[in-house]
Every structure is written in structure tokens, then in C-alpha cells.
Amino acid sequence: MSDSDYADTDPEYTDTELMITRAALELRNDDTVLVGVGVPNLACNLAKQTHAPDLEMVYESGTVDSDPDALPLSIGDPVLATGARSIVPMYEGFGRYLQAGRIDVGFLGGAQIDKRGNINSTVIGDYDDPKVRLPGSGGACEIASNAKRTLVIAPHQARRFPEEVDFVTSPGYVGGREGREDLGLRGGPETVITDKAVMEFDESGEMYVETLHPGVTREEVQEATGWELRFADDVTETSTPDEDEIRLIREELDPDGIYTGGGD
Structure with missing residues (x-):
């Protein structure tokens, strides 16, 4: 199946494509983003090709403002040196x-995320006798x-x-926004994008649903x-991908469907 055939077989968007396009909207034209591979990488490149051409991507492996000519498969992929x-x-x-405070946005994921945006990628269960031991922090903390x-x-x-x-x-908002400030941490989680909703954080640092x-x-x-999840007073519907965004994802950014699940 060719790239164009793939685009023609399913004009609708997938859950992953919706998450990519919604995440791209969170990025501003002058942002410097610390990014890995996968869905966050696709969101950054989509933003760069649409509304944020001056977006600067810094990869964990140490490439600054890359412009790869192919989809990177890991943070150590040589294509990240391109441009x-x-x-x-x-x-x-x-x-x-x-650590010097020059990164505007960081993308994170994990095995668990709680109501205050704390993320777990270390163990499931008790630390000393876990049900599952996970890869750990890497650079996430x-x-x-x-x-x-x-x-x-x-x-x-x-x-x-x-x-x-x-x-x-x-750490997210730990014991609340004040708890994070007491620890001397910068920033904090701003938006959580899932395959069901977009969630943000209130003044106390607790997650709530902004759009469905x-x-x-x-x-x-x-x-x-x-x-018990709270919902915004005026919950709206999440904005959906337009035809140009779907075309960019399927034909240019991830034509083989490595991260979106499409392709051949």
C-alpha cells in the first residue's frame, strides 16, 4: 500500500492522530521543547510545519534545533544530527x-499519573517488593x-x-501548587492529553477535565x-484534526505508521 493509498482508505482521524494534533496546539512559535521520539516528536514536527515554524527542538541525546529528514526511531538516531x-x-x-531554565516545554509519559500530575515510571506496587519494576526516571524527573x-x-x-x-x-504538584514551590521546582504540569479527554490543573494543582x-x-x-474527577463548568468538545494535519501526519511525518499505527 502506498502513502497516498493509506491516506485515502481512512479519511477520518484515529485516537493517536487526535492526541498528536491536540498536543501540537499547546506549542507556541517561540518555544524551546525538550522532546524524545514517538507521539511527542510528531506533535512538535506538526506544530513546526503549521503554526510554529520557529519552534526549537532539543533532543535528550544532545542535538539542538534539529531538522531531521527522516523519522527518528530513538533519541540516538543519527538522523537527528541533520540540520x-x-x-x-x-x-x-x-x-x-x-537545569539552567532554558527549556519552555517538556513532554512526559509514564505508567501512572495521579490527580496532582505526579508521574510514576519506577514501580507498580511496593517499592521493595513491586508487582512490576519499570525502567525508572531516565531524564523524566x-x-x-x-x-x-x-x-x-x-x-x-x-x-x-x-x-x-x-x-x-x-513530581507534579506534589502536595499542591504551594508544595511544588516549597521544593523550589520550576513550572509544573499544564495539560494532560489522553485518548478520551484533555485535562488541565486548577489553582490548587488538581487535575480536571477541560474538553471531551x-x-x-x-x-x-x-x-x-x-x-472522583471534576469537570470544567463549560466542558467543550476537543478540536479535531483538519484534512491538512491528517495529510501531514500520514504522508510526511509518519508515512509508515510507525507511531500512529497506520501505513502498510
Whole structure:
């Protein structure tokens, strides 16, 4: 199946494509974004090709303002060196850029995220005797602690959204917004985008539903959440991808459907 055939077979968008386009809207033209691969990478490149041409992407591996000519499969993929303004050691990328406060946006995911935006990617269950031991922080804790704002993309499932995470790998609003400030942390989680809804954080640092995806009900979102979820007074419908965005994703950004699940 060719790229054009793939685009023609399904003119509608998928859940992943909706998350990509909605995440892209969170990015501003002058943002510097610390990004990995996968869906966040697609969101950044979509933003760069639509409303944010001056978006600057810094990859964890140390490439600054890359313009890869192919889809990177890992943060160490050599294509990330294409058109890069500079290539620095990972240590310098985290120190000179992230810890120095030069990163506007960081993308995060994890096995669990709770009502205050704390993320767990360390263990499921008790730390000393876990049901599952996960990969750990990597650079996630540094990103959550130092980026001016963080965006989270995750499937919406009850096991992923408990009231409290089993282990705080990456801090959100901890004991509330004041608790985060007391720890001397920058920024904090701003938006959580799932395959059901878009959620933001109130003045106390608790997550609430801002928009529902087309066809998704409040009951469905609540059933997939481990605490009594609050909804905005004026919950609206999440904006959907337009034809040009779908074309860019399917024909240019991820024509083989490596991260979107389409393609051959």
C-alpha cells in the first residue's frame, strides 16, 4: 500500500492522530521543547510545519534545533544530527539547557499519573517488593522539575490514572501548587492529553477535565479514572484534526505508521 493509498482508505482521524494534533496546539512559535521520539516528536514536527515554524527542538541525546529528514526511531538516531544548530553531550544538554531554565516545554509519559500530575515510571506496587519494576526516571524527573511547563500524553485507563501514584518518579504538584514551590521546582504540569479527554490543573494543582473528545461521555472518562474527577463548568468538545494535519501526519511525518499505527 502506498502513502497516498493509506491516506485515502481512512479519511477520518484515529485516537493517536487526535492526541498528536491536540498536543501540537499547546506549542507556541517561540518555544524551546525538550522532546524524545514517538507521539511527542510528531506533535512538535506538526506544530513546526503549521503554526510554529520557529519552534526549537532539543533532543535528550544532545542535538539542538534539529531538522531531521527522516523519522527518528530513538533519541540516538543519527538522523537527528541533520540540520542541527549544534550537537552537545547529553550532560551539557541537561545542564546548560534544562537545569539552567532554558527549556519552555517538556513532554512526559509514564505508567501512572495521579490527580496532582505526579508521574510514576519506577514501580507498580511496593517499592521493595513491586508487582512490576519499570525502567525508572531516565531524564523524566529532571524535565518535570525544570521545564517551565510540562505536557503529558497517555492512554486513559483506570490503572494509569490512580488517585495517588505508587511511586513519585517525576513530581507534579506534589502536595499542591504551594508544595511544588516549597521544593523550589520550576513550572509544573499544564495539560494532560489522553485518548478520551484533555485535562488541565486548577489553582490548587488538581487535575480536571477541560474538553471531551468527540463521542466520549463524562461517564466513560470517570470510569477510566481512579478518583472522583471534576469537570470544567463549560466542558467543550476537543478540536479535531483538519484534512491538512491528517495529510501531514500520514504522508510526511509518519508515512509508515510507525507511531500512529497506520501505513502498510
